[in-house]
Amino acid sequence: MLKIKAQLLNLRYIDELAAGNSVIHQLNPCAKLLVTMIFLIVVTSFPKQVLAGLIPLFVFPVTIASLADLPLAPLLRRVALALPFVIFIGIFNPVLDHSTAFTIGEVAVSNGWVSFFSILIRAVLAISAALLLVATTGMEGICAALQAGKVPKVLVVQLLFMYRYLYILLEEAGRTVQAYNLRAFEDTRIGYKAAGSLIGQLLMRTLERAQRIYAAMRSRGFDGNIPFRRCLALQVKDIIFVLFWSAFFLLARMVNIPQWLGALVLEGYR
Amino acid sequence: MSHHLVEVKNLAFAYPDHTNALRSISFRIVHGESVGIVGANGAGKSTLLSHLNGILTPTEGTVRIGDYPLTANMLPQIRRTVGMVFQDPDDQLFMPTVYDDVAFGPLNLGLSAEEADGRVTAALATVGALHLKDRPPYRLSGGQKRAVAIATVLAMSPDILVLDEPSAGLDPWARRKLIGLLLSFTHTKVIATHDLDLVLDVCERTIVLKDGKILADGPTLTIFNDTALLAAGQLEKPFSMQGCPVCSAKKNAPLS
Numbered sequence: 432m433l434k435i436k437a438q439l440l441n442l443r444y445i446d447e448l449a450a451g452n453s454v455i456h457q458l459n460p461c462a463k464l465l466v467t468m469i470f471l472i473v474v475t476s477f478p479k480q481v482l483a484g485l486i487p488l489f490v491f492p493v494t495i496a497s498l499a500d501l502p503l504a505p506l507l508r509r510v511a512l513a514l515p516f517v518i519f520i521g522i523f524n525p526v527l528d529h530s531t532a533f534t535i536g537e538v539a540v541s542n543g544w545v546s547f548f549s550i551l552i553r554a555v556l557a558i559s560a561a562l563l564l565v566a567t568t569g570m571e572g573i574c575a576a577l578q579a580g581k582v583p584k585v586l587v588v589q590l591l592f593m594y595r596y597l598y599i600l601l602e603e604a605g606r607t608v609q610a611y612n613l614r615a616f617e618d619t620r621i622g623y624k625a626a627g628s629l630i631g632q633l634l635m636r637t638l639e640r641a642q643r644i645y646a647a648m649r650s651r652g653f654d655g656n657i658p659f660r661r662c663l664a665l666q667v668k669d670i671i672f673v674l675f676w677s678a679f680f681l682l683a684r685m686v687n688i689p690q691w692l693g694a695l696v697l698e699g700y701r
Numbered sequence: 702m703s704h705h706l707v708e709v710k711n712l713a714f715a716y717p718d719h720t721n722a723l724r725s726i727s728f729r730i731v732h733g734e735s736v737g738i739v740g741a742n743g744a745g746k747s748t749l750l751s752h753l754n755g756i757l758t759p760t761e762g763t764v765r766i767g768d769y770p771l772t773a774n775m776l777p778q779i780r781r782t783v784g785m786v787f788q789d790p791d792d793q794l795f796m797p798t799v800y801d802d803v804a805f806g807p808l809n810l811g812l813s814a815e816e817a818d819g820r821v822t823a824a825l826a827t828v829g830a831l832h833l834k835d836r837p838p839y840r841l842s843g844g845q846k847r848a849v850a851i852a853t854v855l856a857m858s859p860d861i862l863v864l865d866e867p868s869a870g871l872d873p874w875a876r877r878k879l880i881g882l883l884l885s886f887t888h889t890k891v892i893a894t895h896d897l898d899l900v901l902d903v904c905e906r907t908i909v910l911k912d913g914k915i916l917a918d919g920p921t922l923t924i925f926n927d928t929a930l931l932a933a934g935q936l937e938k939p940f941s942m943q944g945c946p947v948c949s950a951k952k953n954a955p956l957s
Binding site for chain 1: 751754756777780781783784785787789791792793795796797798801804805806808809810835837838839853854857
């Protein structure tokens with residue numbers, strides 16, 4: 432099987448998880464979107480030298496994943512997929528910043544390394560939260576929640592269609608590459624000359640398809656508004672969900688929980 | 702009822718690259734008629750269909766749907782009257798689930814969620830796809846996609862059904878079910894297709910297009926029996942009118 436086709440099946444996997452029926456799946460999409468956004472804001476708002484203070488935030492993805500009964504390995508694999516990009520963002524920090532942050536025994540740890548790992552941890556937190564949102568809510572729920580949250584409809588429509596037609600675009604690309612490989616025999620890498628026309632073809636076909644889809648939408652009365660099934664009214668459990676997690680995130684942001692716990696243990700020891 | 706009428710007069714259309722896709726086309730389709738539009742590749746079938754609900758506007762000539770001339774400000778009314786089923790169901794199924802897709806048209810018509818729900822259930826039940834309602838479109842087979850695409854249009858309760866290549870890509874069983882479904886509709890139907898056997902089964906009238914012009918317009922059986930006409934239109938007799946190929950091969954085989 433072509434790599435691109437395997438990726439396609441992979442892509443659908445997360446979406447299919449959203450069909451589950453756990454406590455988390457049943458929550459209102461608006462509540463889940465809100466909590467995820469607050470989480471992301473809190474994660475990014477920490478100063479750049481914070482390491483330990485971020486650790487308690489792992490409670491959120493771990494709790495959601497276990498309550499939603501999601502398989503861990505596939506999710507972790509997807510988090511790992513994004514890490515190389517994150518590493519590139521932070522890799523120069525240790526080179527640029529040599530000032531000592533703290534020492535472990537004889538070894539001095541520089542501020543550069545601390546901020547590098549801080550970036551890494553934040554990325555893992557943010558990516559896992561986003562993946563969990565998709566895996567428990569589905570793209571449709573997220574789009575409905577975004578629309579209910581007054582996000583400009585152009586963006587919502589873009590997101591929805593990108594997600595729907597990504598599959599078809601990838602399938603088309605997969606077929607094209609396969610057709611190329613079948614006639615390329617030994618050298619199945621696509622040379623730059625062929626790549627240009629392959630990508631051009633794909634673009635033309637995408638444009639044509641976009642026109643046909645738009646015609647189909649207009650034929651059924653599309654006037655710029657996607658009529659989602661309404662975001663159901665928030666229930667008590669949704670409000671509790673939002674309040675509980677917001678409070679926890681704020682606590683984790685204000686108080687260095689690991690330090691506080693450490694102090695508590697030391698106090699008891701004395 | 703006059704709103705089931707389709708009237709096309711001296712229609713001509715040229716694409717922006719100056720391809721003359723249609724030239725002086727005129728016909729009139731009355732209430733309840735089923736009309737097959739046949740012709741070679743590039744004869745102008747799809748272009749003609751695109752004029753019936755205003756996706757394309759004529760370079761010359763007029764299109765009338767029911768009591769309304771097809772003009773820009775009549776489009777919402779016309780699109781409510783004419784239900785268009787596109788050639789590729791993937792172009793038609795753009796929402797995340799089958800249910801949302803079928804509900805798209807009714808909700809755009811301004812129906813309440815409850816009314817729309819009734820329409821969706823009825824339309825999906827008609828095409829036998831009610832059990833698929835929570836599936837995403839990419840999880841459907843070709844035949845299921847086609848059935849759902851038809852349901853998306855039925856849910857808007859159109860008076861006129863326009864179908865572009867409805868049997869393309871279907872297996873024989875799904876195709877036979879589709880024919881049964883089409884026969885059960887009392888709508889005015891306009892079907893563009895290469896599947897002449899489907900036309901023979903469903904349409905009592907046939908229009909043959911060639912190079913953007915009408916080559917013939919008449920009762921399906923008369924047209925399909927005219928071998929010279931069919932050859933001129935780059936068509937051939939439907940298989941069911943060609944007799945048994947095995948027997949005729951025997952008859953024509955050399956005696957030794």
